[in-house]
Amino acid sequence: MTKNLKSRFEHRVTIIKALAHPSRLAMAEALQEGERCVCDLRDLIGGDLSTVSKHLSVMRDAGLVEAEKRGLNVYYRLRCPCLLGFFDCVDSLAPRR
Amino acid sequence: MTKNLKSRFEHRVTIIKALAHPSRLAMAEALQEGERCVCDLRDLIGGDLSTVSKHLSVMRDAGLVEAEKRGLNVYYRLRCPCLLGFFDCVDSLAPRR
DNA sequence: CCTTTACTTGGCAATTTTACCAAGTAATTT
């Protein structure tokens, strides 16, 4: 793959990779209903709080979500209003064969 | 993350992961215009033919594309008609900050 | 039937991703 072509798709790939994990996908879905603090998302997906925080930083670095600190909590919200349609599309694909 | 929640998203994640690579994304884009044989796609992204073939098998296992052999060539086509809208969505996200 | 063409598959080293623990920071409460 030429360097040119590669870089043409890098931005897209960063965003798609940020969705390519069950925990991050679950969080993205939850965030479609409105902002959530990290502890809410931790309740949703379980595991160590640091793991949740790192997943969120992947999504944040990709530009998929944005964060705001209010009091002790950090609230995350989606910056992409168009995930729902994509999920419907993805779900329409039956497993192969 | 509970096992329940994880499996709920596994199918989606498989498909999204199949798009989460510059070469595979480039191939998906090319396939939106119609079927292509592996050699066409190799000309597009370069690298070893076996690498291209393995990328295609990732997409095939995910149900994103299907293949048909005609003569010596294997032709791949998209099974998902709805990628275009998602790409527009992805492109609308500016890099963070 | 032997060769060529167009792929696919197995194997493997290098890179990337993931998830935990431990330690650090910032705002709030006592």
Added chain:
DNA sequence: AAATTACTTGGTAAAATTGCCAAGTAAAGG
């Protein structure tokens, strides 16, 4: 101001992904 709460960051071991080479298969041509 000391302790608590809600995170974030650094480090690291384990797992997954990537890309090449070598070897294998199936269809077509000579």
